[in-house]
Amino acid sequence: MDKILIKGGKKLKGEVEISGAKNSALPIIASSILSTEECVLTNVPLLKDIQTIKLVLESMGARVRRDGYTFAIDAKDLKSCEAPYELVKTMRASVLVLGPLVARFGEARVSLPGGCAIGTRPVNLHIAGLQKMGAEVEIKHGYVEVRAKRLKGANISFDISTVTGTENIMMAAVLAEGETVIGNAACEPEVVDLANFLIKRGAKIKGAGTDTIIIEGVLRLSGGTYEIMPDRIETGTYLISGAITGGDVTVRRCVPSHIEAVLSKLSVVGVKTEVFSDSIRVVADRGISAVDVRTMPYPGFPTDMQAQIMALMTISNGLSVITETVFENRFIHVPELRRMGAKIKLQENYAVVEGVKSLSGAPVMATDLRASASLVLAGLVAEGQTEVHRVYHLDRGYESMERKLSGLGADIVRVK
Numbered sequence: 122m123d124k125i126l127i128k129g130g131k132k133l134k135g136e137v138e139i140s141g142a143k144n145s146a147l148p149i150i151a152s153s154i155l156s157t158e159e160c161v162l163t164n165v166p167l168l169k170d171i172q173t174i175k176l177v178l179e180s181m182g183a184r185v186r187r188d189g190y191t192f193a194i195d196a197k198d199l200k201s202c203e204a205p206y207e208l209v210k211t212m213r214a215s216v217l218v219l220g221p222l223v224a225r226f227g228e229a230r231v232s233l234p235g236g237c238a239i240g241t242r243p244v245n246l247h248i249a250g251l252q253k254m255g256a257e258v259e260i261k262h263g264y265v266e267v268r269a270k271r272l273k274g275a276n277i278s279f280d281i282s283t284v285t286g287t288e289n290i291m292m293a294a295v296l297a298e299g300e301t302v303i304g305n306a307a308c309e310p311e312v313v314d315l316a317n318f319l320i321k322r323g324a325k326i327k328g329a330g331t332d333t334i335i336i337e338g339v340l341r342l343s344g345g346t347y348e349i350m351p352d353r354i355e356t357g358t359y360l361i362s363g364a365i366t367g368g369d370v371t372v373r374r375c376v377p378s379h380i381e382a383v384l385s386k387l388s389v390v391g392v393k394t395e396v397f398s399d400s401i402r403v404v405a406d407r408g409i410s411a412v413d414v415r416t417m418p419y420p421g422f423p424t425d426m427q428a429q430i431m432a433l434m435t436i437s438n439g440l441s442v443i444t445e446t447v448f449e450n451r452f453i454h455v456p457e458l459r460r461m462g463a464k465i466k467l468q469e470n471y472a473v474v475e476g477v478k479s480l481s482g483a484p485v486m487a488t489d490l491r492a493s494a495s496l497v498l499a500g501l502v503a504e505g506q507t508e509v510h511r512v513y514h515l516d517r518g519y520e521s522m523e524r525k526l527s528g529l530g531a532d533i534v535r536v537k
């Protein structure tokens with residue numbers, strides 16, 4: 122298994138380019154199921170999770186050609202409407218094929234994702250939404266089996282704002298009969314990116330990016346070409362790499378408005394930020410002050426950036442309270458950061474971080490995608506060598522992280 126070795130202490134300097142958004146690419150790739158015509162997607166990031174959704178589609182009979190960052194998907198002759206356990210267990214976002222399959226074929230059999238390292242993460246809201254649209258649902262042998270002749274538009278108000286739940290219901294509703302209104306819809310930019318691609322293919326969707334999305338069903342969708350938007354979580358992670366090392370980093374090819382919650386925290390802690398149309402420069406030439414952070418659905422502070430901002434707070438000159446409101450168990454990076462000398466106390470859903478003068482390099486274990494990123498960030502500033510094990514978690518969501526960080530001057534290598 123690969124590991125990453127980092128010798129901390131280098132101030133990062135230079136420019137880094139952001140890849141396409143993983144969480145946009147996944148639903149957009151799944152949405153190709155909705156049509157018999159080819160979809161051609163550009164700026165698709167080279168990631169393990171993208172490989173997994175490709176395998177899910179191929180296992181159903183879709184033809185997927187990848188040429189660098191371009192994906193061409195032909196889902197004309199799907200032979201099966203099943204997403205098997207072997208694939209769903211490695212990536213729960215595989216559940217994104219559920220809505221499109223039921224919408225186009227009137228049936229789907231998708232393995233129920235189990236719990237994962239950051240929480241129980243049920244899909245009950247996806248299922249309840251489809252039931253409201255007239256689908257019959259059975260849970261059998263660990264699979265959710267859904268049937269519906271043609272889905273009917275419905276008023277669906279989510280109890281909790283759910284990103285993939287909103288995406289699944291939106292994809293189901295574009296081919297349903299009549300109007301669907303999604304209340305308390307997720308407002309994340311990835312939902313908007315998916316909606317834009319569906320609209321380009323003939324879907325009638327209004328309100329994506331707000332908490333009420335209205336979809337008027339149509340009889341068919343065409344194929345289409347589309348460029349995946351830049352990844353806002355990768356953007357935030359590289360901004361913090363500049364901040365934590367006292368560096369001067371410019372993050373290029375990003376959408377600054379998508380990451381405002383993170384930018385405003387960076388300003389508060391004393392990092393200078395300069396925002397341009399599609400790039401952001403951070404300069405950290407003073408110490409880092411402490412700030413409290415509370416994760417929230419978009420446009421709040423993203424839960425997917427909680428572990429990374431915590432890494433930054435470990436070296437602040439004060440006390441910071443980090444509250445996680447989205448997932449119930451998203452502090453698994455804490456014991457690993459403590460092994461590097463961080464002072465963190467955990468209490469229910471919040472962590473109290475007392476900044477220390479310096480961290481010390483140590484062997485640490487990656488436990489989930491964003492937790493892994495926080496360990497790499499901590500390693501960049503720690504004294505001596507940090508060894509990050511189980512980096513396959515990192516490969517799920519960060520394209521060539523060690524190459525991008527080396528380009529900024531970090532002393533980092535991957536060992537096979």
Ligand code: UD1
Nearest residue numbers: 144214242243244245246247281282283284285286447448
């Ligand atoms: C998506 C992102 C993930 C991010 C998360 C929150 C993708 C592929 N993944 O995950 O990176 O961390 O949004 O921004 O886009 N919930 C239920 N029942 C449901 C669905 C969700 O109780 O049926 C709960 C979850 O357990 C969680 C909360 O709702 O506590 C929000 O989760 P959700 O937005 O659904 O996360 P994902 O879409 O899985």
